[in-house]
Amino acid sequence: MRAWEAPEIPALPMVGPAVRLHDTASGALVAATPSGDAGRLYVCGITPYDATHLGHAATYLGFDLLNRAWRNAGHAVTYVQNVTDVDDPLLERADRVHVDWMELAERETELFRADMQALRVVPPAHYIGAVESIPLVVEMIEALDAAGAIYRVETDLYYSVAADPAFGDESGYDRDTMLTLFGERGGDPDRPGKRDPLDCVVWRGERPGEPSWPSPFGPGRPGWHIECAAIARQYLGSGFDVQGGGSDLVFPHHEMCAGHAQVLDRDAPFARVYSHAGMVAYDGEKMSKSRGNLVFVSALRNSDIDPMAIRLSLLRHHFRSDWEWADAEVFTALDDLAEWRRAIALGAGAPAEPVVHEVLAALADDLDAPRATAAIDRWVAATLGVDGLADNSDPAAAATIHRVVDAALGIAL
Template sequence: MRSWSAPDIVPLPGTGGPLRVHDTATGRIRTTTPGSTAGMYACGITPYDAAHLGHAFTYLTFDLVNRVWRDAGHDVNYVQNTTDIDDPLLERAEATGVDWRDLAHREIDVFREDMAALSIIPPTSYVGVVESVDLISELAVRIRETGAAYEIDGDLYFSSAAASKFGEISNLDREEMLDLFGQRGGDPQRVEKKDPLDWLLWRAERPGEPAWDSPLGRGRPGWHIECSAIALDRLGPSFDLNGGGSDLIFPHHEMGAAETRCATGQPNAHNHLHVGMVGLNGEKMSKSLGNLVFVSKLRQQGVDPAVIRLAMLSHHYRAPWEWTDAELPAAAERAERWRAATALGSGPDAAPVLAAVRASLAEDLDSPAALAAVDAWASAALTEGGADTEAPGLVRTTVDTLLGVKL
């Protein structure tokens, strides 16, 4: 599956330092230690509606990881999926009278346009579930061969009792797991299962539903295993960073990690990064609640994508936050000040700004601190001036290369 056009990345003088991020599994900020090529996987959208700001905030976060690693001299093998077959997509297609494939293609196109407009570096591999059915069924067979899976009427389930380190990502107790599993696409109520926490690897064909031939019989993938299979194929086990929104910690990432460990004996990733939820009117912004602010709608209204990006960058990725009517005006005013300052013929020395932005982003992607460093330089340039004729250009490149904001 094709991704989207890549923004131009202008190299900066020198190199950035190692990236440190908060690892969900350990609860600590840890230094990432990639080799010459860093491996990263981010869970993509289920394309039954357009991408909202919660999605954009997640992919902005992984874009910052990508930029910091590149600035530190690493190549980045970034893999992202799109779940172009799943229950929510089928349900929306039926409700709207649209073929599920047409719905998925339409919304993926909008997503690509949004990501390109926001200067998100595209994945090295952008992979759909439909094109990966063979990979997914092969992984399910491997898991079954270990004895960790069992069948109920043609459906293949992973036995949670066979997951040697179940809970290693989320650190939740059983009661919390059961509650979230029921809320987030699981079927703890199915009485035939050995344990309510067992999850579906392969769903046998149902009348009227799409299905594919496989060694497991005709059917389609369950949830969780698609990301495990794609990541193993494109990155192998024990890659550098896995993540997504914080609502994916359990069950999605916990169960995916168990699948990888069962099939390979290794963890799926060294670090797990999760992004705080974006709210609106006191609720998490989500498709199920319908309280959404769409990137595509903002763009249609003429909002500068750089302003949308700046509005999101003003929030730290791990902290849940609320979108309000004040976000865009504040970001637009910041963009105007930065553009005015970098349009000057000279300004204060910009080397400290580059160093401060690098240091802020390297320390758990502290984008608000990075913005504050540029704010201080812009204020000094506009009020006090400066003699360095190279400074405006260096600040402009710093902002573009590390923050992804085009001035």
């Protein structure tokens, strides 16, 4: 599956510091320095039936900062993202609106591509759909079956969470919490015939009216969790650097992905660091299709809102925080961008080197974009001054600030 066109990232006059991230599994701020020649990053992608709302955008912008911080620290990056282009929510949505599910998936995926390109998100090197990953999924299920981790309930195949001794280490949740979240997030804890209520489906046998593909286990389609596990193992290998996604994926999705892989790769964790973005609310509740409180990037763009103002609005919030969108934020961001551009247009300005150091240090410290953007705000204020006149102490300041805002924050001025 194709991704989207990559933005140009300018070179910086200095190398950024090593990155540290908050790791969900340990609860600590840990080094996220790439373990090999390139940083290996997997971020779970969309199920394409409601793209792209601001909750999606905030997550992908957060991990775009990591991609950029690694590059600015001198590392190559191998970034992988999936598209769950066949799954229950997509099929249910297609049925409800009387649209072919493949048409709906392609339409929403294309909209997502356009939004990511407009927001200047660096695209993944490998952008893989669930449908095209089916051979990888089948191969992984066969390996798990050989390891004794798979069993059948009617036409469905289940993964046994007991097969991974480290099950639960990623989320740190107790069993009662797991059971609650599993039921709320697509699991089937009450299904008769399962060995453990937390066991998850890896191959869903064919149902009338649903798409299916042939396999050695009978016709059907992949489970959600094994899709990402198979793609990550294929394109990043075991023990890759960072598994990213929204905080609603901590359990069951990332826990199950880790378990699937760790049964087969006993000597390495699925990922070295698990990093999770916060949830974005609107009108008092988390944005979701069921609540009807989604704010779409495309709707803002179609209202002639500069995509860079959307990006700046999102970067004003730390990527790991839960927060609530207010419509006024994007208009504040438009005003801020106008000031940034006015300061850049002066050419000379306040000294730039300390600002570059502060921006890069902030982003290396758990992707602290609010601290980084505040540093740019201070430079703009110092450059424009209270009377609107530039401080001409650094004749190359504007060019330097222009580059760091683009390379580190992804904002084109």
